[in-house]
Amino acid sequence: MSRTALACVAPPSRIPLAQMRxxxxxxxxxxxxxKLNxxxxxxxxxxxxxxxxxGAQRFQVEEALIKSPWSAFAREPAGS
Incomplete structure (x- = not known):
């Protein structure tokens, strides 16, 4: 695959792994x-x-949102 072909590959859909909470x-x-003494x-x-x-905001990782990490890796384009 040439460089131009790699640039035209659509990015994978967003995988919700973490959020601010x-x-x-x-x-x-x-x-x-x-009230404290x-x-x-x-x-x-x-x-x-x-x-x-x-502050109250924390970065929380949601591992349970992906059934298997291997399915997420399979969606990645080759060579990334």
């Missing part, structure tokens, strides 16, 4: 932080502050 509600964390719970205070600083 919200793992907690920042407003609830902020409310708990506001800093002197008694210094470690928890730092944890809540880190949670707010990092």
């Amino acid at each position: 919200c793992v907690y509600d920042c407003s609830e964390v902020q409310a708990k932080l506001d 800093a002197q008694e719970h210094a470690a928890l205070l730092k944890t809540y502050e880190r949670m707010l600083a990092k």
Whole structure:
């Protein structure tokens, strides 16, 4: 296959393997932080502050969305 033929190959359909997901509600964390007694719970205070600083969005991999990884590999064009 020539280079021009490779450039004309359609990309495989999108395989949904991962997504961004919200793992907690920042407003609830902020409310708990506001109620917290800093002197008694210094470690928890730092944890809540880190949670707010990092945000609630996490990258989650969904391995169960593909029945077999070999079927995904079979859909890839040769040589990629």
